[in-house]
Amino acid sequence: xxxxxxxQADIDATRTSLNAAAAPIVDVxxxxxxxxxxxxxxxxxxxxxxxxxxxxxxxxxxEAASTxxxxxxxxxxxxxxxxxxxxx
Amino acid sequence: xxxxxxxxxxxxxxxxxxxxxxxxxxxxxxxAAQTGRDNTHTALTALSPVTAQSADAMRLRVTALGERFGDxxxxxxxxxxxxxxxxxxxxxxxxxxxxxxxxxxSAYDTISVRRSQALNExxxxxxxxxxGWDDVLPSxxxxxxxxxxxxxxxxxxxxxxxxxxxxxxxxxxxxxxSSTATALHGVALVDAVTAGGTISLAGVAASAAVWxxxxxxxxxxxxxxxxxxxxxxxxxxxxxxxxxxxxxAAAPLVIGNLNGIPIRDRAAANNINIANEMQARQDEIDxxxxxxxxxxxxxxHSDDAIAQVYDDMIAEEQRIIDYYQSLLDQEVTWYDEQxxxxxxxxxxxxxxxxxxxxxxxYHGAIDPVTGDIPAxxxxxxxxxxxxxxxxxxxxxxRGADFYEAAGRYSAVFQWAGGAFPQDIPAATQPSYARxxxxxxxxxxxxxxxxxxxxxxxLGHSYGGATVGLAEQAGLRADRILYVSAAGxxxxxxxxxxxxxxxxxPHYSMMARDDMVVxxxxxEDGAWNAIHGQSALTADGVTRLETGWIDAxxxxxxxxxxxxxxxxxxxxxxxxxxxVFTPGSTAFNNMIAVITGGDAVSYAPxxxxxxxxxxxxxxxxxxxxxxxxxxxxx
Numbered sequence: 204x205x206x207x208x209x210x211q212a213d214i215d216a217t218r219t220s221l222n223a224a225a226a227p228i229v230d231v232x233x234x235x236x237x238x239x240x241x242x243x244x245x246x247x248x249x250x251x252x253x254x255x256x257x258x259x260x261x262x263x264x265x266e267a268a269s270t271x272x273x274x275x276x277x278x279x280x281x282x283x284x285x286x287x288x289x290x291x
Numbered sequence: 292x293x294x295x296x297x298x299x300x301x302x303x304x305x306x307x308x309x310x311x312x313x314x315x316x317x318x319x320x321x322x323a324a325q326t327g328r329d330n331t332h333t334a335l336t337a338l339s340p341v342t343a344q345s346a347d348a349m350r351l352r353v354t355a356l357g358e359r360f361g362d363x364x365x366x367x368x369x370x371x372x373x374x375x376x377x378x379x380x381x382x383x384x385x386x387x388x389x390x391x392x393x394x395x396x397s398a399y400d401t402i403s404v405r406r407s408q409a410l411n412e413x414x415x416x417x418x419x420x421x422x423g424w425d426d427v428l429p430s431x432x433x434x435x436x437x438x439x440x441x442x443x444x445x446x447x448x449x450x451x452x453x454x455x456x457x458x459x460x461x462x463x464x465x466x467x468x469s470s471t472a473t474a475l476h477g478v479a480l481v482d483a484v485t486a487g488g489t490i491s492l493a494g495v496a497a498s499a500a501v502w503x504x505x506x507x508x509x510x511x512x513x514x515x516x517x518x519x520x521x522x523x524x525x526x527x528x529x530x531x532x533x534x535x536x537x538x539x540a541a542a543p544l545v546i547g548n549l550n551g552i553p554i555r556d557r558a559a560a561n562n563i564n565i566a567n568e569m570q571a572r573q574d575e576i577d578x579x580x581x582x583x584x585x586x587x588x589x590x591x592h593s594d595d596a597i598a599q600v601y602d603d604m605i606a607e608e609q610r611i612i613d614y615y616q617s618l619l620d621q622e623v624t625w626y627d628e629q630x631x632x633x634x635x636x637x638x639x640x641x642x643x644x645x646x647x648x649x650x651x652x653y654h655g656a657i658d659p660v661t662g663d664i665p666a667x668x669x670x671x672x673x674x675x676x677x678x679x680x681x682x683x684x685x686x687x688x689r690g691a692d693f694y695e696a697a698g699r700y701s702a703v704f705q706w707a708g709g710a711f712p713q714d715i716p717a718a719t720q721p722s723y724a725r726x727x728x729x730x731x732x733x734x735x736x737x738x739x740x741x742x743x744x745x746x747x748x749l750g751h752s753y754g755g756a757t758v759g760l761a762e763q764a765g766l767r768a769d770r771i772l773y774v775s776a777a778g779x780x781x782x783x784x785x786x787x788x789x790x791x792x793x794x795x796p797h798y799s800m801m802a803r804d805d806m807v808v809x810x811x812x813x814e815d816g817a818w819n820a821i822h823g824q825s826a827l828t829a830d831g832v833t834r835l836e837t838g839w840i841d842a843x844x845x846x847x848x849x850x851x852x853x854x855x856x857x858x859x860x861x862x863x864x865x866x867x868x869x870v871f872t873p874g875s876t877a878f879n880n881m882i883a884v885i886t887g888g889d890a891v892s893y894a895p896x897x898x899x900x901x902x903x904x905x906x907x908x909x910x911x912x913x914x915x916x917x918x919x920x921x922x923x924x
Contacts, residue, residue: 204427204618204679207342207343208340208341208342208343209341209342209343209346210340210341212567213337213338213339213340214338214341217334217335217337217341217353218337219337220330220331220333220334220335220337220449221330221331221334222330223326223333223351223896224327224330224331224332224334224356224360228320228323228324229350233313233316233746235309235313237305237306237309237441238305238306238309238313238377239303239304239305239381240305240468240471242468242469242472243377243468243471243472244473245472245476246471246472246476247313247374247475249475249476249492250370250475250476250481250490250670252495253480253481253484253492253495253499254317254320254363254367254480254481255495256323256368256385256495256499257366257480257482257484257499257502257503258320258323258363259362259499260496260500260502261324261327261356261359261360261363261498262327262358263458263500263503264359264500265327265331265356266331266457266502268334268349268353268356268557270353271349271352271738272334272349274345275341275343275346275349283783
């Protein structure tokens with residue numbers, strides 16, 4: 204089994220990058236009325252809404268991952284803790 | 292321009308600038324998502340030193356997240372591309388609409404001219420008021436030259452044609468709008484999150500959240516996109532066996548050739564690749580057979596000559612199939628830590644990519660848990676062949692010989708990871724080595740060398756020049772050995788040119804009478820040194836002895852004098868490759884370099900004054916010659 208190695212600096216660096224990934228991406232909702240086609244304008248509005256939702260979900264997932272990486276540094280899960288006990 | 296009768300709405304209505312602006316918004320989002328992907332990659336690298344089960348799970352999660360950011364970036368780029376195309380088409384439509392409208396206006400203006408020409412002022416006063424723009428006086432009422440009436444009528448028809456052409460653009464616009472809307476809805480990103488349009492906008496938020504956190508999103512391509520073999524290995528290890536098997540089955544060509552994937556899994560993937568390639572070759576045989584039969588049927592004469600052309604091609608395809616089958620059937624012997632011999636069926640093919648003529652095999656034990664080189668292995672080597680190497684002839688047996696001689700604590704890769712020159716004229720060109728070098732460097736970087744083991748990289752002939760250029764490209768290794776090398780690489784003046792190996796021990800050897808590469812040994816820049824500095828004389832490179840064909844028998848032939856039975860080549864040609872004869876001094880020295888043993892150093896020429904002046908003889912023939920052993924560092 205792999206030895207347990209948890210360095211706080213590595214954890215912090217990981218979190219820094221994940222926090223950067225969690226920075227909001229989405230800009231304003233865009234208007235498409237001037238494109239001259241209600242069909243295309245409707246499609247653009249639809250994909251705009253979906254993409255904004257996706258980007259929000261991604262930054263949220265990055266934020267959650269950052270939080271959970273922090274947990275590795277502070278409270279190892281049971282298995283790791285047991286391993287740490289075996290390898291003082 | 293006044294409104295023209297029967298002209299419909301502007302088919303090019305809409306602001307192209309707005310559409311381009313919208314495209315720019317999606318491009319910006321794509322760039323931002325790509326930055327998010329880069330950040331997850333950086334996070335993965337930062338997490339790399341952390342070893343804990345929870346960290347393994349996190350690695351998977353972060354990798355999947357990076358994949359999703361990448362998907363989002365691709366989706367944004369796709370949408371931007373669709374909108375840009377839409378704007379381009381709209382621009383084109385505007386130009387066409389303007390042109391056609393002008394043509395219609397001109398045609399309409401012509402109607403007035405023709406009408407005026409046909410009607411004098413009196414007629415216009417009397418009857419003109421009752422005529423519409425598209426009416427013409429009946430001929431029975433017209434007393435003047437009827438040609439005026441015809442031109443007038445024609446002008447009306449011309450206008451109607453021009454108007455029709457303009458109005459027809461609306462159909463073009465409708466088609467453009469429809470295809471654009473369809474394309475936007477069909478973007479893979481949108482399709483994935485809406486499950487092909489079955490999820491409504493109201494449900495997209497939940498769907499996107501699930502999609503963003505879905506660990507199953509890791510694909511072979513995203514794994515390869517990590518770039519760093521260590522990251523690839525960590526993520527691969529964090530995946531469960533079912534995920535790995537599925538990925539191997541889905542993308543064997545990626546996994547089988549991806550540095551960082553353990554040997555066992557690369558080999559499993561490449562077994563699929565080999566089978567696929569054999570099937571492709573069989574299909575080609577079937578095609579050629581049908582062509583041959585048709586050609587023979589259609590021929591009036593020379594049936595045999597025509598058939599022979601196809602039969603030769605079929606035989607070549609069959610030869611390749613047979614070789615690949617031999618790899619699958621190959622019995623591989625390996626030794627466990629206790630020295631017990633085991634035999635497995637099937638070569639461990641760790642590179643197999645017919646697209647780039649790449650192949651490599653592994654000879655040694657495989658750790659049952661990691662699927663990679665066992666931790667107890669102490670000596671790892673990568674052997675690079677030379678001119679003439681290809682996917683069915685890459686000196687695989689040499690790798691087996693090395694492993695057998697170096698012993699159970701060794702592990703050997705025989706590597707031909709791309710196109711090699713197939714003849715001497717081609718071998719004068721450094722281009723092959725330049726292409727191979729970074730691949731060799733990357734391959735070596737992907738080897739999971741155990742913590743207490745050394746990595747030796749050796750190259751034969753053209754492979755020696757390849758190793759030198761790989762060093763120049765950043766190869767990392769503990770020892771380097773150039774065997775009958777064409778040089779240290781075109782443009783390489785010495786080991787100082789190597790960023791990561793200038794301080795590691797370098798060795799070389801070549802038979803004294805090597806007729807294949809002997810003539811191109813020289814200082815870098817010399818007219819004959821077409822593959823750079825000779826490894827025999829380079830500073831910091833220790834030349835080793837090639838000695839006897841049987842190292843245990845000083846009465847056996849020198850490598851220089853040994854004639855390979857049956858090939859009818861002079862010894863000077865044979866000696867280029869007979870250095871690899873197991874049990875020879877040369878071969879034993881190679882093993883010493885790989886295992887860190889004692890090697891026999893090169894015995895310089897010995898001279899003495901004879902009856903007819905100075906006589907120069909091989910150092911190993913000198914009176915009282917006693918091999919000088921050096922300890923391999």
